[in-house]
Structure formats: structure tokens, C-alpha cells
Amino acid sequence: MAARDVSRRTLLKGGGAAVAGLTVLRVAGPAPAFPGHGGGEVIPWEDQPAANPVPNNVFNLLVWEELDSWLTPAHDFFVVTHYPIPTIAEADYQLDVTGLVASPQSLSLAALKARPRREVTFTLECSGNTGYPFFIGGIGNARWGGASLASVLRQADVLDQATEVVFWGEDRGEVTIRDNSGVLRGGRTGTVTPDGAGGLDLTITEQFARSMSLEDAMSPDNLLCYEMNGEPLLPEHGFPVRLIAPGWYGVANVKWLTRIELIDHPFRGRFNARDYVTFREEMHDGETVWTFTMVTHDRLKSAPAKVTRHGRRYSILGAAWGAPIARVEVRIDNGPWRAARLDRQPSRRKRSREFAWTFWKFDWGTPARGPHTVTSRAIDVDGNVQPAPEDPVIANKVTFWESNGQITRRVRIP
Ligand SMILES: Nc1nc2c(c(=O)[nH]1)N[C@H]1C(S)=C(S)[C@@H](COP(=O)(O)O)O[C@H]1N2
Numbered sequence: 289m290a291a292r293d294v295s296r297r298t299l300l301k302g303g304g305a306a307v308a309g310l311t312v313l314r315v316a317g318p319a320p321a322f323p324g325h326g327g328g329e330v331i332p333w334e335d336q337p338a339a340n341p342v343p344n345n346v347f348n349l350l351v352w353e354e355l356d357s358w359l360t361p362a363h364d365f366f367v368v369t370h371y372p373i374p375t376i377a378e379a380d381y382q383l384d385v386t387g388l389v390a391s392p393q394s395l396s397l398a399a400l401k402a403r404p405r406r407e408v409t410f411t412l413e414c415s416g417n418t419g420y421p422f423f424i425g426g427i428g429n430a431r432w433g434g435a436s437l438a439s440v441l442r443q444a445d446v447l448d449q450a451t452e453v454v455f456w457g458e459d460r461g462e463v464t465i466r467d468n469s470g471v472l473r474g475g476r477t478g479t480v481t482p483d484g485a486g487g488l489d490l491t492i493t494e495q496f497a498r499s500m501s502l503e504d505a506m507s508p509d510n511l512l513c514y515e516m517n518g519e520p521l522l523p524e525h526g527f528p529v530r531l532i533a534p535g536w537y538g539v540a541n542v543k544w545l546t547r548i549e550l551i552d553h554p555f556r557g558r559f560n561a562r563d564y565v566t567f568r569e570e571m572h573d574g575e576t577v578w579t580f581t582m583v584t585h586d587r588l589k590s591a592p593a594k595v596t597r598h599g600r601r602y603s604i605l606g607a608a609w610g611a612p613i614a615r616v617e618v619r620i621d622n623g624p625w626r627a628a629r630l631d632r633q634p635s636r637r638k639r640s641r642e643f644a645w646t647f648w649k650f651d652w653g654t655p656a657r658g659p660h661t662v663t664s665r666a667i668d669v670d671g672n673v674q675p676a677p678e679d680p681v682i683a684n685k686v687t688f689w690e691s692n693g694q695i696t697r698r699v700r701i702p
């Protein structure tokens with residue numbers, strides 16, 4: 289389609305006014321703490337998360353009762369890894385831009401740092417967060433610094449037939465795939481073994497990779513990120529370079545990024561096509577059908593963080609994220625929804641470029657002693673409401689990904 293080709297070329301050459309006018313959001317000054325929310329006695333939730341069954345792959349989870357700063361310190365920021373954390377020496381680091389490009393690139397860390405530095409404050413959430421009883425703290429907010437991905441892609445001179453961009457991490461590990469075809473030979477490195485159910489398993493070493501469309505990759509928000517809260521990335525967060533794709537669930541934010549490959553077909557690696565796929569059982573025209581969708585953009589969500597007591601008065605603090613937030617409402621027990629007060633950061637007026645969580649506060653007054661439930665729901669600037677548990681988008685979902693339904697916590701007032 290001609291119109292699409294023109295806009296695509298405009299995007300790639302950076303010629304359009306829309307592209308020229310866009311810069312990644314800059315946050316001025318130091319990190320706003322938790323303004324006006326200091327002190328008080330924290331009343332811990334009664335429903336504490338279950339023990340973590342995978343402490344090597346998932347750690348540093350946010351403890352909601354301890355939330356006390358708008359930016360999450362890097363050392364406290366949750367980590368999700370699927371393979372062992374690779375060690376990359378800064379001197380050896382190269383980012384290759386390959387595949388369907390006219391000018392392949394090989395960029396050192398120094399070369400990336402020499403490019404104009406961009407910043408974005410973005411709340412990164414794992415799409416599995418709040419999908420499992422142990423996993424309720426897979427979220428953090430940081431100020432990410434780096435170079436524009438779009439400008440590097442333009443420099444590589446992407447060929448017209450390229451449609452998709454694969455981001456390869458340096459980490460890799462063994463994965464076992466069921467050999468449904470029954471004809472796989474195992475390849476050069478893979479091993480085929482009986483799966484115990486009359487079939488065969490193929491075990492291969494797979495490298496972490498995630499793709500997005502070229503159009504999504506060209507978003508001016510995306511960073512080849514080498515800094516977190518003004519410091520070099522920690523090894524567990526992707527040192528020396530990771531992709532930061534603001535507005536996308538964690539899995540798209542590829543750590544230890546060493547290769548960017550332009551291709552002309554959909555990429556079907558583990559993290560696009562096998563893991564991080566949401567299954568729903570839906571009714572279409574009276575028939576039960578299963579739908580399978582890839583985890584992509586963040587979804588509207590909020591959570592109560594903690595209940596605090598000042599003398600006899602109680603308040604509830606929380607966070608909302610995943611979309612530009614207009615309102616947050618709180619429900620105590622089965623009472624009516626009542627408005628919470630939002631904290632607004634100065635940067636947040638440019639609402640379409642809002643990628644950081646909003647903190648909110650609810651004055652509870654002097655609740656009756658005993659057990660209570662606290663539920664929050666966020667409403668975005670388009671009027672969308674964070675779904676209730678019985679909303680079909682949540683109720684029909686059988687996988688734990690994208691669990692953005694309303695969260696209810698339990699607390700006992702002493
Ligand atoms: N190379 C690589 N990148 C990765 C992952 C990984 O295992 N390997 N995990 C992804 C997932 S699922 C999440 S939620 C985020 C977590 O980023 P963090 O560990 O810095 O919080 O990294 C993403 N990027």
C-alpha cells in the first residue's frame with residue numbers, strides 16, 4: 289500500500305514533523321519521594337505472598353508495605369531471568385545491527401554513550417505479576433537513560449522489505465520442546481529423548497530473544513539503555529545495555545542486548561510464541577473457542593500498597609500504572625467506590641507520554657476494629673476501568689499473564 293510505504297519511509301528517514309517533534313520524556317530534578325506520605329505506623333496485610341518457588345529466576349520482589357519512594361532503587365528492583373545471568377566485560381561489548389540493513393552497525397558502549405542521551409521514567413512490570421500467589425511484587429519504577437533506538441536503526445539504513453526487529457540477549461539456556469512432528473532429528477546441538485507419554489522431546493540451547501514490528505521498534509520512546517537512575521545498569525538488570533520499550537510489559541525489555549536483527553517475517557521464538565502467550569476460552573457465535581495472544585503492551589492496573597496509622601486515623605497508599613491515569617477509586621469491604629487522591633508529578637501533564645506509576649492516597653478515617661478488605665481500581669484518561677475479577681477479559685483467561693484485574697488485600701485493624 290502506497291500510503292503506508294510513504295509513512296514507513298518517513299518514519300525510517302526521520303523526515304516527518306511528527307518524528308522531529310518527539311523527544312523522550314525528561315524528568316527534571318531529583319527523584320520525588322513519597323510526598324506527604326511519610327511516617328505513620330504500617331499495618332501489614334494479612335494476605336502475605338506465598339514462598340517463592342523459583343528464587344534463582346525471580347528475586348528482589350517489591351514488598352508493598354515497604355514502598356516509600358517513587359523511583360525504585362536499582363538494588364531493590366525486581367529481577368526476572370530465564371537463563372543464567374551472563375557476564376559481559378564493558379571492553380568487549382558490541383551491539384550488532386544486522387540482517388536486512390544496508391549499513392550493518394557494530395557499536396561499542398562508548399559509541400552508544402557518545403550519541404545524544406535520552407531519559408524516560410518508566411514503570412516496568414512483569415506480565416506474570418499478580419498471576420501467582422508468590423508473585424505480587426514484580427514491578428518497579430526507574431529513570432532509564434540511553435541512546436535512541438530509532439536513530440540507530442536509521443543509521444543502519446533498514447531495507448524496504450524489513451518488517452520486524454529481533455532483539456537478541458546474550459543469555460541462553462537449555463529448553464525442552466515437545467517434538468510434535470515426530471520427525472525432528474535434534475539438529476547440530478539438540479538432543480531428542482522420549483517424553484514419557486509416548487512422544488519425543490527435543491532439548492536445545494536457546495538464546496533469549498524477543499521481537500516487535502519495525503513500526504513499534506521505531507517509536508521515539510525506545511532506548512538502548514545503559515543507565516538506571518543515573519548509574520550504569522547492574523549485571524542483573526542487563527549490563528551493559530538493554531532495550532527499554534516504555535509502555536511494554538517486562539518481557540519486551542531485552543537485557544544484555546547484543547544483537548538487533550531486521551527480518552521480513554514474524555519471529556516465533558520462545559518469548560514471542562511459546563511463553564508469554566495468553567490463552568482465553570471464549571464463546572464465539574455459541575461455540576467455545578480458544579484464543580492465543582502474545583503479551584505486548586502494559587494494561588491498566590492499580591494496587592493498594594499499604595495501610596498506615598497516624599494516631600487513630602488510617603490511610604491507604606497505593607499505585608496505578610499501565611495507562612495514563614485519570615482516577616483511582618477504593619472500595620472498603622463491600623461498600624461503595626470512593627475517590628482516592630492522586631499524587632501528580634510535574635512531568636505527568638504530558639499525559640500521552642506518561643509511563644511511570646501514579647501514587648494515590650485514600651483517607652480511611654477511623655475504621656472499625658477487625659478484618660477488612662481493600663480493593664482499588666484505576667480509570668484511565670479514555671474512561672477505561674481496570675477490570676473486575678468477573679470481567680470476561682480476566683474471567684476467561686486461563687494463563688497467569690496479564691493479570692490486571694482489580695486487587696483486593698486483607699487487613700485487620702487492631
Ligand atoms: N535477555 C533477557 N532479557 C530479559 C529477560 C531475560 O530473561 N533475558 N527477562 C524479561 C522479563 S520476563 C522481565 S519481567 C524483565 C525484567 O527486567 P528486570 O529484571 O530488570 O526487572 O526483563 C526481561 N528481559
Ligand SMILES: [Mo]
Nearest residue numbers: 414415538539
Ligand atoms: Mo516478565
